[in-house]
Amino acid sequence: MTFGVENVAGFEIGKIMSENSLVFSSLEFLFRFLPVFLVIFYLTPVKYRKIVLFIGSILMYACGEPQFVLLLLACTALNFLIGRNMRTDIESPCPHSRWRHKKQRKWLLLALATDVGVLAFFKIGNAADSNILLPLGISFYTFKMISYQMDVYRGKAEAAGSFWIFGSYICMFPQLTSGPIMRYGDAQDSLEAPRCTPQQFEEGLRLLVIGLGAKVLLADKLGLLWNDIQTIGFESISTPLAWLGAFTYSLQLYFDFEGYSLMAVGIGMMIGLPYIKNFNQPYMAVSVSDFWRRWHMTLGSWFRDYVYIPMGGNRKGLPRLVLNLCVVWLLTGLWHGGSVNFLVWGITVGVFVILEKLIYGKWLSRHSVLSHVYVWIIIPLTWVIFAVTSLKDLGIYFGRLFPFFGVGETLNPGDVFKYLSMYWWLLLGGIFFCIPAVSVWFNRHKRKWYGYALVLVIFWAAVYQLSNEANNPFMYFRF
Structure with missing residues (x-):
């Protein structure tokens, strides 16, 4: 048009x-x-x-x-x-x-x-x-x-x-x-x-390119595996491939949305707007609550300031705290979409947040390694609920994730090796760029000649990729 x-x-x-x-x-x-x-x-x-x-x-x-x-x-x-x-x-x-x-x-x-x-x-x-x-x-x-x-x-x-x-x-x-x-x-x-000062314009342009690379070179490529799994059919995949799909979708969504946020913030800086931080290494979180303080931070702070705190926050006793958290996460699910899976997703995340507040949050804070493992298991499971809109298909997928529920025999028990051989380098790349030390190193060296060269390579690699493929809209456009 x-x-x-x-x-x-x-x-x-x-x-x-x-x-x-x-x-x-x-x-x-x-x-x-x-x-x-x-x-x-x-x-x-x-x-x-x-x-x-x-x-x-x-x-x-x-x-x-x-x-x-x-x-x-x-x-x-x-x-x-x-x-x-x-x-x-x-x-x-x-x-x-x-x-x-x-x-x-x-x-x-x-x-x-x-x-x-x-x-x-x-x-x-x-x-x-x-x-x-x-x-x-x-x-x-x-x-x-x-x-x-x-x-x-x-x-x-x-x-x-x-x-x-x-x-x-x-x-x-x-x-x-x-x-x-x-x-x-x-x-x-x-x-x-x-x-806009020249320095602000330069930083905005740098964020624009990095966000473009995250979207085109990582998110879109990782999304091919999730598309393959959907094409195969959830009832036909093995348990290892189901888990691989959950982890891959988690990385895809992160690089897609963080990529958009970096591009949006970068363009804003190029016209004189202030920098906004929307993500803070969420996969380095030590709890589900901590994850959601780091993920889509402007949305989380919006619900905190205009829903949670006006309702009383944690200042009016335990029953009111639980009620306030339930309302916030119910609204968060509905904000993302009206289909039932988003409602289930919001309730599920809210339940984990409440359990951490009431039962095992302090235990997680004392066991750093186990707390990271906990996040890397629970968050991908919640993203599966987020991704699969049909409750019937969602039940099949969880049946594959946890085969003791019984959903029939796996048709291709060795399928995970096929897809690992195809996507292993993208998965390693996604994990690598989730490590905080990588961004710390880049921020220290971004004004060196090789820092500029790296940004230039990312830009033209992304442009080359775009010129050979159809445009793939950002995943959060539908919200």
């Missing part, structure tokens, strides 16, 4: 933008949309760059889902107006603070009812009827709207006085489709007058 031949600053939009412009790991984005956008962005006076960012983001979104552009614009405009009215009430000279607080709370409830209602409508509708499309990125931009309204209400952020600043915050293309979930207070100053 392309736009008509519209001309902006001498460029024909239809020739530089297509639905593939939404995918950062595509040649269209890397060699058409992004260079043209950056040229226009930096040729524009600083005070107007937020307008360029907003318009460019809307055009990019329209390439993929034109039918939902009006929804995005309507939600953005409504939240902007509600925020302004809330600010007016906060600054009101009326001496009756209780009256002001009551009015602010009404505006907040209107915003929450609208944002949550829109998100729930599409999530539930898509789960009930697959013909109801789920707008791209709605989970992420809705959460940004909610956090903005909550922060304005609490006085942690000043309400936006300019629609262009607020619109560029909500719709900015680096974060629109799959996050990270940046807080308005962190972005506000940068969006008022977007500037």
